Amino acid sequence: MTTAPSRPEELLLPAAVAGADAATVSLPADFGAEKAAWAFVDATLERWRRTALAPRVHTAVGELVANALEHGLAGVNEEPFPHPLVVTVLADGPDLLCAVFDPGTGLPRPAAGHGLRMVEAASDAWGWTVPGPWGKGVWTALTRTGAGPAPSTVRRLLLLTEVYTGHAHPRLVTAPASAKADGLLRPERTWR
Template sequence: MTTAASRPEELLLPAAVTGADSATLSLPADFGSEKAAWAFVDATLDRWRCTALAPRVHTAVGELVANALEHGLSGVDAEPFPHPLVVAVLSEGPDLLCAVFDPGPGLPAKSAGHGLHVVDAVSDAWGWTEPGPWGKGVWAAVTRSGGGPAPATVQRLLLLAEFFTGNEQPRLVTAKAAPSVTGLL
């Protein structure tokens, strides 16, 4: 883990960053974060006029935040850097990709509880980023077509992974891949 003395200050983000096709929200490391994440996802999908996928994205993000709170923060310093938790939602046309970044180095395990089984059930593809010095991200693709995330969305997720995990060569690991994802990641 990066110590407070070596923190590059330019990595500190405002609480919420939104754009035409991406939005991120920094969350505190407490159990009220799940409700804040749901409200953020709902508002973002409303703004993008993409509410048809909202129930699936809402469910995936809720489970990813709950898992990050339970597993991604255990054994981490009281003030994790560069973030406690970050929720990201990326859009490419009608398809969405959501990710939750946490400071923990441990990899997700479906055997650890029911949360990732739920993510698996509501997503078309899901996985995680290889951990870096500042943590990892767990992501889920939710599409209208039943396929995986668009290549441009994957590239944006890799940029976020580099930023939030400190991994200079981020790589996505796929736990469940839609047929169109196989050659993409």
């Protein structure tokens, strides 16, 4: 990986970018973001002919966007750079990985509510990126094996993590199964 650029304007995203096996949308930092994320996911899954995954993806992405709005934007006093919220969906064969990037640097913490438990229930694996100067991402994988994302998907997510978080040496962390609701999640696996 290369050294992260110093806030170049060319990193700003258009409203949505889509390809054969990757799609990304930049969302406004307001409470319409969750509905916009669902519409984006629906359109992406429809284009990829994977609408059967929609209920699981809706649950996971909806909770991740809600958490990003509530916690990832807390304490951000100026317009977040290079993005307020970014939702990315990556496909690798029948497997999907969805990530929500926000400008926050705090790690996911199970709250008194049930949001992260819902993400865990909808996912085969989930986790977060080690925060960089521009924020972090929280991701969810829906895989045919239940073993977590494929190595090729991990490499793609690491590249996106470098771009969206500004981290020169990005890392992904996998949450342990049945994460405890009483404190910071401990990593089960870390990728570099």
